[in-house]
Amino acid sequence: MVATDLQSLLDAPDAHDPTDFPPQDVAPGLRLLDDSLRCSVCRDFYDAPMSINCGHSFCSLCIRQALDAKQECPSCRQPATEAHLRKNTAAESAVKAWSESREFILRLSKAEERRHVGDLPAANGSSGHEDSEQRPRKRQRTLSEEDSDAEVEYLGGTSPYFSSRGSATNSHIRAQETGLPSKSQSQSDSPLSEHRSPNSSSVVECPLCQRRVPLESINQHIDSGCTLTPSAGGPSSSRPHASRAGSRDKDKQKAQWTKLFDGGSGAAPPSRRSKEKQKERASEAGEAEYLPKVAYATLKDRRLQEMLAEHGLPTAGDRAAWERRHQKWVTLYNANADRAPADQQSPAQLKRALKRWEDGLRAANARRAAADVDAGAHQRANSAAFRELVEAARPKKAAGTGREGRAGEDGRETTGMQDNSLIIVQRTLDVRKHNLED
Amino acid sequence: MTSTRRLQKELMDIQTNGTPVGIKLLSADDFQTWYFSIEVLGETVFAGEQFALKFRFDQQYPISSPAVQFVVDDKYKAPEHPHVYSNGHICASILGSEWSPVLTVIAVCVTLQSMLASCKKKERPVGNDRYVLHAPDNPKKTRFEYHDDTV
Numbered sequence: 117m118v119a120t121d122l123q124s125l126l127d128a129p130d131a132h133d134p135t136d137f138p139p140q141d142v143a144p145g146l147r148l149l150d151d152s153l154r155c156s157v158c159r160d161f162y163d164a165p166m167s168i169n170c171g172h173s174f175c176s177l178c179i180r181q182a183l184d185a186k187q188e189c190p191s192c193r194q195p196a197t198e199a200h201l202r203k204n205t206a207a208e209s210a211v212k213a214w215s216e217s218r219e220f221i222l223r224l225s226k227a228e229e230r231r232h233v234g235d236l237p238a239a240n241g242s243s244g245h246e247d248s249e250q251r252p253r254k255r256q257r258t259l260s261e262e263d264s265d266a267e268v269e270y271l272g273g274t275s276p277y278f279s280s281r282g283s284a285t286n287s288h289i290r291a292q293e294t295g296l297p298s299k300s301q302s303q304s305d306s307p308l309s310e311h312r313s314p315n316s317s318s319v320v321e322c323p324l325c326q327r328r329v330p331l332e333s334i335n336q337h338i339d340s341g342c343t344l345t346p347s348a349g350g351p352s353s354s355r356p357h358a359s360r361a362g363s364r365d366k367d368k369q370k371a372q373w374t375k376l377f378d379g380g381s382g383a384a385p386p387s388r389r390s391k392e393k394q395k396e397r398a399s400e401a402g403e404a405e406y407l408p409k410v411a412y413a414t415l416k417d418r419r420l421q422e423m424l425a426e427h428g429l430p431t432a433g434d435r436a437a438w439e440r441r442h443q444k445w446v447t448l449y450n451a452n453a454d455r456a457p458a459d460q461q462s463p464a465q466l467k468r469a470l471k472r473w474e475d476g477l478r479a480a481n482a483r484r485a486a487a488d489v490d491a492g493a494h495q496r497a498n499s500a501a502f503r504e505l506v507e508a509a510r511p512k513k514a515a516g517t518g519r520e521g522r523a524g525e526d527g528r529e530t531t532g533m534q535d536n537s538l539i540i541v542q543r544t545l546d547v548r549k550h551n552l553e554d
Numbered sequence: 555m556t557s558t559r560r561l562q563k564e565l566m567d568i569q570t571n572g573t574p575v576g577i578k579l580l581s582a583d584d585f586q587t588w589y590f591s592i593e594v595l596g597e598t599v600f601a602g603e604q605f606a607l608k609f610r611f612d613q614q615y616p617i618s619s620p621a622v623q624f625v626v627d628d629k630y631k632a633p634e635h636p637h638v639y640s641n642g643h644i645c646a647s648i649l650g651s652e653w654s655p656v657l658t659v660i661a662v663c664v665t666l667q668s669m670l671a672s673c674k675k676k677e678r679p680v681g682n683d684r685y686v687l688h689a690p691d692n693p694k695k696t697r698f699e700y701h702d703d704t705v
Contacts, residue, residue: 131566131571133567135566135570156656157616157617157655158559158560158616159560159564161561181617182617185618188654190654191656191657193654476613480612494665
């Protein structure tokens, strides 16, 4: 009976699991491999994997939600914050390649498993022919496995998103943080490091939105409510072709680029030019835009509504609902921004996800409210009986004055109830009333 | 939504890999409430006794912890343990402040099993009666203080 119930629950359209693969003795390491590409929070393949300071990786959405709840690594409990999040592009490309090859490997390993089972009677001596066939086929299998391995590497190395982002944004950021040579840096040494160093030393993290901002503009950035972000690091260091050139060439190129983006006018005022360049830089590097976290307690209702409207989100419900909605939106949005550009969802898709989440929440709340209402209704329906009981207890209570009251209060203190359910509130009120009357 | 998917995976894992010794899935009719039976093996004060655990999941699972308690009805009783109240509520840090989203239903079962196994003397928590009198229906609404990490 239990089994059939389970079966109906397990009927998921795209349910996949490491145990799809044959066990260790038939297909060594395959279950482990499949498992190691899964986020330990959602047990699905990494979606925009992010690693944190302790080295553990999770889906962007999973770890962002987990850190909202508690600022520590879910796996090892080391303290962690969103500022520690770094894209794990290696895991991302591994997942991409594995998802593609999984079907194929699964087919191969299933065939192997069938043969493995078929071998058992063969071992009893039913056919030596099959036994002789086993070896070459096994070799064939290892060969094809190597093939697919090569495919994995090949895909990882040349997939367009990997090469573009790996060299442009990510290795650039990483190089700035760790001081390790990045891909673009190793291509050209002196001119790059020369103009990169003043930049890298003066980039700081905004304490409000955790974005990286040049030190000299951090004040404007904060004053602007974290909207103005001259992005961290120099533009040319993120562009290998510019860094390869000498500083004189670089200037020339800069002028050319400016000309190009100013529509040929060339002599734009410097402030406008830098703004345009920022935009250009962001779009060229595919740099993701993140939404800053919001301290909702400091906001007026009006402002919060405006912020929702800015993203085209509904302003239905009460203030708590707005805050919930906006917070969830920020999390969804930022997690989406961590995805590879090709995998990113449209705002409309994100809004649908937000709506699904809210609908689920509302359903759960409705269930809970139904239970609560029942308790309240019970209280009301039996209020006459309760009153009678209270009256009946009163003479007895006069004998041991206040003892019951103290016990009740103690009880609440030691167990520290978070939720003062209706009954408790009512009871303590009753007790207080008694104390007053006594 | 997320909780459903994750629970589905856990169920799948239980179905293919089975449950640890002494722990059995009693029922999982939906993705809101699951029941497990739990037995403590070996020479313990609970030898030969069988208990049932009730798991309740909300939509935020596994970000938020499941509500876990021992079943108290005609068939099952709550174990007499210094961290288990007679109404089945459990004072265990991993169900509250020490919950981590990488933990699973089975991991919780195993932890509670070892909590029972390490018990030397059958007794109720201090202030059991007082707590049970005021306890909310959902143990997650109680703020327990975790002071004893020996048992």
